[in-house]
Amino acid sequence: MHALLTSKWTKVAVFLLCLIPFSLLVWRGSTNGLGANPVEFIQLTTGDWTLNFLVLTLCITPFRKLLKLPDLIRFRRMLGLFAFFYVCLHFLTYLGPDQSFSLTSMLKDVAKRPFITVGFTGFLLLLPLALTSTAGWIRRLGGRRWNMLHRAIYLAAICGVIHYYWKVKSDVRMPLFYGALVAILLLWRLGDWFFKGRSASGARLSPQHIPANPAQ
Amino acid sequence: MLFRKAPDLTYADVTPKAVYLDRRKFLQAMGLAGATAVAGKNLFELAMPSQTALAATKFGDLVKSPFSTTEKVNSFEDVTHYNNFYEFGTDKSDPAKNAQKFNTSNWVVSVEGDVAKPRKFTMDEILKIAPLEERIYRHRCVEAWSIVVPWIGFSFSNLVKLVEPTPKAQFVAFQSYYDSRQMPQGRWAGIEFPYVEGLRMDEAMNPLTLLCVGMYGESLPNQDGAPVRMVIPWKYGFKGIKSLVKIKFQSKMPPTTWNLAASSEYGFYSNVNPNVDHPRWSQATERRLGEIFKRKTLMFNGYSDQVASIYSGMDLKKYY
Numbered sequence A: 001m002h003a004l005l006t007s008k009w010t011k012v013a014v015f016l017l018c019l020i021p022f023s024l025l026v027w028r029g030s031t032n033g034l035g036a037n038p039v040e041f042i043q044l045t046t047g048d049w050t051l052n053f054l055v056l057t058l059c060i061t062p063f064r065k066l067l068k069l070p071d072l073i074r075f076r077r078m079l080g081l082f083a084f085f086y087v088c089l090h091f092l093t094y095l096g097p098d099q100s101f102s103l104t105s106m107l108k109d110v111a112k113r114p115f116i117t118v119g120f121t122g123f124l125l126l127l128p129l130a131l132t133s134t135a136g137w138i139r140r141l142g143g144r145r146w147n148m149l150h151r152a153i154y155l156a157a158i159c160g161v162i163h164y165y166w167k168v169k170s171d172v173r174m175p176l177f178y179g180a181l182v183a184i185l186l187l188w189r190l191g192d193w194f195f196k197g198r199s200a201s202g203a204r205l206s207p208q209h210i211p212a213n214p215a216q
Numbered sequence B: 001m002l003f004r005k006a007p008d009l010t011y012a013d014v015t016p017k018a019v020y021l022d023r024r025k026f027l028q029a030m031g032l033a034g035a036t037a038v039a040g041k042n043l044f045e046l047a048m049p050s051q052t053a054l055a056a057t058k059f060g061d062l063v064k065s066p067f068s069t070t071e072k073v074n075s076f077e078d079v080t081h082y083n084n085f086y087e088f089g090t091d092k093s094d095p096a097k098n099a100q101k102f103n104t105s106n107w108v109v110s111v112e113g114d115v116a117k118p119r120k121f122t123m124d125e126i127l128k129i130a131p132l133e134e135r136i137y138r139h140r141c142v143e144a145w146s147i148v149v150p151w152i153g154f155s156f157s158n159l160v161k162l163v164e165p166t167p168k169a170q171f172v173a174f175q176s177y178y179d180s181r182q183m184p185q186g187r188w189a190g191i192e193f194p195y196v197e198g199l200r201m202d203e204a205m206n207p208l209t210l211l212c213v214g215m216y217g218e219s220l221p222n223q224d225g226a227p228v229r230m231v232i233p234w235k236y237g238f239k240g241i242k243s244l245v246k247i248k249f250q251s252k253m254p255p256t257t258w259n260l261a262a263s264s265e266y267g268f269y270s271n272v273n274p275n276v277d278h279p280r281w282s283q284a285t286e287r288r289l290g291e292i293f294k295r296k297t298l299m300f301n302g303y304s305d306q307v308a309s310i311y312s313g314m315d316l317k318k319y320y
Helices: A002-006 A008-030 A038-066 A070-098 A103-112 A114-131 A135-141 A143-150 A152-167 A173-204 B017-021 B023-033 B037-047 B076-081 B094-098 B123-127 B157-163 B184-188 B201-205 B257-261 B304-311
Strands: B108-113 B119-122 B133-140 B145-155 B171-176 B196-200 B210-215 B229-231 B244-250 B285-288
Touching: A002 A008, A002 A070, A008 A038, A008 A070, A038 A070, A038 A152, A038 A173, A070 A103, A070 A114, A103 A114, A114 A143, A114 A152, A135 A143, A143 A152, A152 A173, B076 B145, B119 B123, B123 B210, B133 B229, B145 B157, B157 B201, B171 B201, B196 B201, B201 B304
Parallel strands: B108 B244, B145 B285
Antiparallel strands: B108 B119, B133 B145, B145 B210, B171 B196, B171 B244, B210 B229
């Protein structure tokens, strides 16, 4: 398992898997497969995949500990960056087709509509995380501060779920499903922190699990 | 890349037997062609044998209506595969899949309440109430998208006159068919069924208000509200109740489904109004299906000339 998880090729395979939703969109777009409302289809799909990747990213730490597979950390940054990739597409379809690329009309909309406000907040929260995702930034900030900063993903995921919940008209099954997943993943962290104390949460940051090699 | 291509469909493209015997494939081809209603009708006549299994009734000799818009009609594919019909599921693509087996035979519409002549109408009787017209209306959904549809039907007022409402009748209440066995997805919709809607009497009597039995030259597909529905083009789409089974004339304002679900978001009137936003999104603009950028929404969906006067003196921000 260690060999598999640390193989370069596994990383390449996971990268390609993460690109599948995007490739499907491109393929559908080039074959008239986006339905009657292509903009909406892209918005909903990229929104779904943002949440999927946020949840997958949040799964890494619990799975590492519960399954005793510390090597899973090698995929966390990639999954987080894919969440950012899909949220960027999601945001661009809003800024472009919905707001005609007008920043003023977008900001007005952000201020006026709570479901947009909370979605935009989630997007802004992910921005510094993507920018500081490199090994260089981990060194510059130091493990403890870097880790503090990256806890913003908890808030971003909550924002994403609220954004989705407030967006739907009446069928709240999917937003509740994502809400449950995020709640479980965050409550697990709370429990982990509560029962194991600070030493355990420190162990999560132990140097051997932080990629020291910038090329990695 | 994102736009529908419009391959040049020729007679040769639609006449191969394999294609014209398979109605669904044909409809897909037509959707891709972005065929206009007129072209669509002609193609139907060329390509549709009347004995196909899923055959819809074709309506001939439709009266052209002065209320029709000259705007580009959306494709049949779009109008039949992008539906809000929550009884059959909440995803836009659900009704096209889940409504295929919906049984609409022996349909009866009961008309009751404050009328001198309450009665039940079969579909055959409904079709004989008045000459069928084709009305190409703009259709604006509360979700800020819009389409242009060549509906078939006649002014609802024709039916009203037959049953002779009494002076007590100030409102009309409508009710949809609901059967949880035929519509199992409905239990997840998050709204109460049977779906109910309503109009004020003067709204119901406005000639624009359409009792609709078809579209694109044929009877209504199940996912679009077969076999008979209401179309009120100056109101948000959800006011146009589908698969209608009951019409009741009454003195009190009737409850309406979306108002019951979220009264701060959906009012009884629900007139298309770019100046009154839905709490969660703007109603100032809309996306016409087939377009990328949004266009401005028109007051009363562009039907001010016909309907603005019936709301004169009313605060439309209060009575949204």
